Amino acid sequence: MFHDLKKAVVGTAAATALMAGVAGASTAQAETELTMYYPVAVGGPLTEIVDGMVTDFMAENPDITVNAIYAGNYNDARIKALAALKGGEPAQLSVMFSIDIYDLIEQDAIVAFDDIVETDEEKAWLDSFYPTLMENGRTGGKTWGIPFQRSTIVMYYNKDAFREAGLDPETPPATWDALVEAGQALTKEDGSRWGVMIPSTGYPYWMFGALAMQNDQVLMNGEGTETYFDAEATVEALDFWQSLGAEHKVMPEGTIEWGTLRQNFLEGKTAIMWHSTGNLTAVKENAAFDFGVAMLPANERRGTPTGGGNFYIFKDATDAERSAALKLIRFMTAPERAAEWSMKTGYMGVSPAAYETEILQDYVEEFPYAAVARDQLEFATAELSTYQTGRVRKALDDAIQAALTGSKTPAEALGEAQATAERLLTPYR
Amino acid sequence: MRHVIGWLLLTPAAILLIAFTYWPIGATVADSLFSRGNPIRPSRFIGLENYALMADDPIFWQVLWNNALFALGTIPASIALALMMALMVNRALPGRALARMAFFTPTILPMIAVANIWLFFYTPDIGLIDQIAGLIGLPGHNWLGDPDTVLGAIIVMTVWKEAGFFMIFYLAALQTIPPELWEAARLEGAARWTYFRRILFPLLMPTTLFVLINAILNSFKLVDHLFILTKGGPDNASNLLLYYIFETAFSFFDTTYAATLTVVLLLVLAVLSLVQYVVLDKRIHYR
Known part of the structure; x- marks a missing residue:
């Protein structure tokens, strides 16, 4: 009853x-x-x-x-x-x-x-x-x-900002170089608008999986027993992420909060954001400007984790x-x-x-x-997942944040993360 | 016979204490001596190996250090602020009830709500702090994204949250102090500061001890805001011991190592309260 x-x-x-x-x-x-x-x-x-x-x-x-x-x-x-x-x-x-x-x-x-x-x-x-x-x-x-x-990660961009900066709103950056270039055009000197934001709290390893894949490098094997955090291409990917803030000045330095990023984008504080497709409907309903969605840019190839x-x-x-x-x-x-x-x-x-x-x-x-x-699925790979996944993920997250905040170099930070992952995963091989 | 009745009277409290305090403590200590088990490799006794592992764990040392800084940053500041606010609203003041309520409001809010509010204070560019800084021409700052400022940012928020709570205790204590003392002091020609330092503050010492114990406990117990604000990042710069225990137990499924860390937390708290009761109690006048 x-x-x-x-x-x-x-x-x-x-x-x-x-x-x-x-x-x-x-x-x-x-x-x-x-x-x-x-x-x-x-x-x-x-x-x-x-x-x-x-x-x-x-x-x-x-x-x-x-x-x-x-x-x-x-x-x-x-x-x-x-x-x-x-x-x-x-x-x-x-x-x-x-x-x-x-x-x-x-x-x-x-x-x-x-x-x-x-x-x-x-x-x-x-x-x-x-x-x-x-x-x-x-x-x-x-x-x-x-x-x-x-979901996958997609690139949301503000078409109005593109027009204002003299960029073609229908051709979003498709390579890393183009991303930096567009970012430089979009970033305002007075700090009222950044070119790009890639979130680095909450799920940093996920965003990083995209950058590594774009550099033609996966982060782990299919059995979940090996990681490739210190591979040359992985380090290069983190170098690039870190350079967006430190060298090219198109992204704020330090870490960028996952939870408030969408708000930043909706308020026009960043012209481009990388975020989960799970935000699409919310952005569609709340954006007061003309926005676009594109696949993530490529370096060696396109790539995103699911x-x-x-x-x-x-x-x-x-x-x-x-x-x-x-x-x-x-x-x-x-x-x-x-x-x-x-x-x-x-x-x-x-x-x-x-x-x-x-x-x-x-x-x-x-x-x-x-x-x-869906179209991006063709270039997608699995999300970082291994045995002892919480600890392995944290080692990588910490390394990414250490590099982005400048307390360690990308090579140094990723080397440590790889050592930690090795120690954790050896018993499973 | 009197013994029997005495023990009987103690029983209800004792049962609760044993079931919910002493038994779990004992179980935690026991757990910390075993290895992390799973269905393939069952947990086995490994003695102090988890403790050796902990001594080698750089994150453990970092969270312990962070916690010490967090305690040092929050405790004296929130107590001093609480006392100042209590003195302020204890006087005849227009709109006194309103002022008291305003000071107390942060205490009513749940820590998670507070963290969500402050997240939008600290957020770069769109946050309140950066917007105000922008108005007077100062550059923005990524408060929570910079390892040098993140712990400070969290300390400020915690002081804001805690001070109102401690104020209530001081306010209550101030009400019990007879006004004749101030009148007598004035007759003797004592200045306000002397009265405060020689009479008021010593009389408030029992309250201060109580508040101090609470503040110390809170500095180790309060981690709710980390879930919202930083998740311990960037790179563990704002990670605290209890949050690390939570991560270890529920994110890494390593309950035995979490038990080891918990034993450390218990020891720290036990030693701190012992010191307070033994050392400070001697210097406090109870009436």
Whole structure:
């Protein structure tokens, strides 16, 4: 009765459909209850969107109840989900950081999707996503994570500022040199506008993954057991990042705050920002000026890491719960939902089929920037993820910040980070 | 028989203390002697190896040093400010209630809210501080992005947040001091400063001790703002011991090393409170 009541109050829009479903469910079918934690890492009313999708799912599947719990940022979501598991509270699936995969495997917390899917159709579903988005979800020949709120880094730029500086607003910088050049034209002497801002708090390693990739260097191997922090091309990439502030004076020196960067861009304090595509809809709705979105510039090649959250299913779930969780995940990542999700947030449609839906095609036609992230996937690589990923990531983050604030040279800082990573990863080889 | 009743009366408090204080402390110390376990390699007893690891960990030494600076920066300043504010609003003053409330407001706000407000004070270019500096022609500064200023910026915010809270205790203490003392002092020809130094301040010492203990504890306990402002960065320049413990336990999943760090935190706090009770208590007049 309680569930029926609870269902009845969830979402007025789907109420009629829901009531019909409840009437059917309360008689015979056994209920499966799922608890799911999910994070939000960028601004905007993302919780409402997720809750709305969950309500729709329950309307379609009256025998399944889903408690979707918003759990803060990626770190918080992982902490809460694992704490719930350890404390014996139910949690059958969660959206967590795609790069948590090795830690979750090591903690024996998750189950591979290969062990849950049964039919050929379900097996084919595992291959229906963009392969690049699966890189962070697959290891050891198994699929552990299904892409959901996935992003790449894109370059947002202020077209009005481009015009004012005498630059062509339709040709955003496509190389590192062009970025510096444009930055110099865009930076105002009096400090009222900077040319470029690349955030260096929160997720510095992520931005750095893009710069390294553009210099044709990945940061780790596919098994999560080796890092390449002190490779020549990696050091060069950090040299370049550091030179934007220290040498070319097109970016403020010191670290740049992830959380306030969008505001900086919206207030015109920087003409270009690198940020997650997850900000796209928020920028679109709040920019008082003409803005553009472009792929990140290239040095040796174009490049960006993918980012964001994947669905995981926990090992503790019973068979019935696992198949219900699979049903929910399939619902949430189905092309139409992925399309809707992408339009409302700016995150990517996770499968090619999502971009073939009519709504998203119409949307892309009217707002072409919605497809930049997808087009950039061709050049994308996995996000930094290794065993002991928290510590390895922190070593790299610290190195980047030390170089950007000038307390160490890039070579020195990255050398130390590599030594730390070696020490941490040796036991896993 | 009286013993039995005495112990019985103690039981409820003792159960709570043991369950939520002493047992966890004991468990923490025990945990710190084991290796980090996972399903593949179970945790095993390694003696003091975690402590040796800690002694070699440069980040540990840095956060400890940062914490010392943070304590030195926040404690005397917030106590002095609290006392000044209390003296100010203890007098007959037009709009006294308003002034008291204004001083107390930062205390009401949760630390996370405070950090979010100050984040927009400190943000370069669009932040309040830079905008005001811009008006009078000063260059902006990346307060939280510069390792030389980040800890100072956090200290200023913490003092702002804490002083109002301590003011309340001083204000309460000031109300209990009989006005005859000031009248008598005046008859004897004592100046205001002499009265404050020789009479008022010594009488306030019990309050000062209480406030001091709280301030010291807070300087090690208060890390909420780091989650919002800096996450300990840049390059650990604003990282504090408790935040590092949190990172180790929940970001690195290394609970045994986190336990080791926690033991250090407990020792630091225990030693500091012991010193205060033993040394300062002798110099305090309780009435």
